[in-house]
Amino acid sequence: MARQLHARRLEGVDKNIWVEFTQLTADYKAVNVGQGFPDFSPPSFIQEAFCSAITGGASMHQYTRGFGHPALVKILAKFFGRIVGRDIDPMEDFQITVGAYQALFCTFQALIDEGDEVIIVEPFFDCYQPMVKMAGGTPSSNLYTLSSADWVLSPEELASNLNPRTKAIVINTPNNPLGKVYQRDELQMIADFCIKHDIICISDEVYEWLTYDGAQHIKIASLPGMWERTVTIGSAGKSFSATGWKVGWAMGPGNIIKHLKTIHQNSVYHCATAAQEAVAMGFQREYDTFGTEDSYFKQLPAQLHKKRLRLAECLRSVGLEPVMPQGGYFMITDISSLQVDLNDPSTKDEPYDFRIVKWLIKEKGLATIPVSGFYSPEHRGNVQNYIRFCFVKVIWFVCI
């Protein structure tokens, strides 16, 4: 064919860190402590719920309501209504999506136009930037001040990213890859900023149950003045350790969610019925056991807390400096002290952390993820000495 085939919206978004590294991991049969998924099973009650949905009536295998299976949106509205302290409308205030990933996609596609700016707090889950670009927007990155011991968001730096085209800010708490859990005063600072400048807040809270050492997850949508301008994103995959189910949601005020619905109905339209039914059953159980020892949302962080400590010990034992996460699935570690003879010519033009990660995969059979992949291209050069581990694994880490 003579003409250009691809649409221009794909320009600059064709590379993808997961595609690249999962392929390499598979090729070298490396132990995967990089990608964020558990290597243990989901809790039996959720697997049973799925089986029960599958063997349920014929309707479980046919299309359900496009914007979300009624049983699921109803229980989510109840569940989160109790947490946020407001009446949430199941039909108006939710869009069920194919994973939180698709919820992010719908949000950007629905709200971001050519030329709009979106503030993305770095380091960020890598998809935010290409999704903003594909929607025609400009990601405006805000670097954490690395000089202080704690990773904090500076209000001055936040304000410096503001301009007349700023439409939204994306936050992720607990944060991937850092594991930072935003405190109330930080969220209040962001909330004040959003309200003052009439900006939408996109809050990716997929790791909301996974907080350690007494850190509390706070929903920015519950702060005064924020419900009406926040899209909160959640994930059944992360909540129930079943990432392969790909069920997520966007929750927010109906007048914003309706635009996500338009994107959804013109892109995938429906999500799998039986999976939604199973997640609904899971949430009903969690609603009934919330706060008790029987709640999976309590058991999982307790389980992961120990794995987190074990990984940190292991990394320190080989002279590495982990950054202890307050929440989430991941731990990053400074690898500056690693003395490695990198003689792989295929990676010579890549950032140092990419080179180390590829060396680890090829030479040590261990797959991790380079943290500079979670920074904008302009800032990648500043942060080449961290790699990310996922500790939601039962396997023993190969101590290098």
Added chain:
Amino acid sequence: RHRNKNSKCNLYMASVTHKNAKRIEGLDKNVWITFTSVAADPTIVNLGQGYPDIPPPSYVKEGLVQAVMVDRLNQYTRGFGHPTLVKALSQVYGKVCGRQIDPFKEILVTVGGYGSLFCSIQGLIEEGDEVIIIEPFFDCYVPMVKMAGAKPVFIPLRLSDRKTDISSADWFLDQDELASKFNSKTKAIIINTPNNPIGKVFTRNELQAIADLCIKHDTLCLSDEVYEWLTYKGHDHVKIATLPGMWDRTITVGSAGKTFSVTGWKLGWSIGPEHLVKHLQTVMQNSLYACPTPLQEAVAQGLLRDYELMGQPDCYFSSLAEELQGKRDRIATILKQAGMNPVIPEGGYFMIADVTALNQHLSHVEDDEPYDYKFIKWMTKEKKLAAIPVTAFCGEESIKHFEKYIRFCFIKQDSTLDAAEAILKNWNKA
């Protein structure tokens, strides 16, 4: 844009800032939303929306139960398609197409056939492009093309002079008219065979004529073949991608939902040359990344089972078509009994019927809507029978050609068809 810093004066600003992106302007309406609510009443016999009320084959359901019980099958799989599934697809379609299909480079697994259409259009179509769409069309093609910033160009299927025993084969594309729709801006043509809603199965000659134009104008072809296994006696499904010169410019869409009667699984696929599929993969990696793992594994197992049975009566790909042929013929008979004129489909699980002969006066039904919309609303209310108006599947200019037609779905249990029969038999009474 003036920035008003005082949040109290933000009423105007809030409406500006929270305004939707331009790409969705005018795309919020959707025929399914309107009609699923109309027919949500359980006392209404629903022959409207296109999904089976017959159960899927038990081995398919069992396959899913088995997959869910395997730990690692509950976690992320390969983004562009679970390896077991893309390999199974490569086998099945390699055989059907008579060529080697690379499972990793020439196949993308998507969220239903719908998701394949989306990835194809987003990946390959943009502002300034024209896309030819044949009427009547599955309704999502138009909003998807518009959302990509492109212009839909319509060409209607036209009915020949035949007056009785009309079949979908009597609907054809005027060749001169078709040729006139192609120009240097034409990026793609979307075809759907078997066609929803008419049920037309495009012949090799008809596809060749389309192929010739695609090659002449260097146009892509997006071929929606979700009903590919559902062709009735005497009609064979032909894949336009297998015609000379077409593999390199065609994306073919398939559906697990339609293949295995599991529309609620929402799995489909796009098959084509690497230089096209790679762009669909880019859309995928930036939109939802991966499809659900256990569902993909179960579809793979189902495909492998039926691949071994291809050509035999037990093969679900052909046994479903046989089962549906009986239902097709039955529905046609009962529609005629009520005085409607059905168009017998050569494929698919829909049948359209001309309601002109019923002479139903609808001026009392308000709304400035085409006749078929009013007829459906009246029929749902007065006769407790639901169908879909065919003008939902055509552009503005063709409304007058299609507004006397309504669409019935016949992939329904006998008890549903019995209930429909009871209504249609008594049509002229009361």
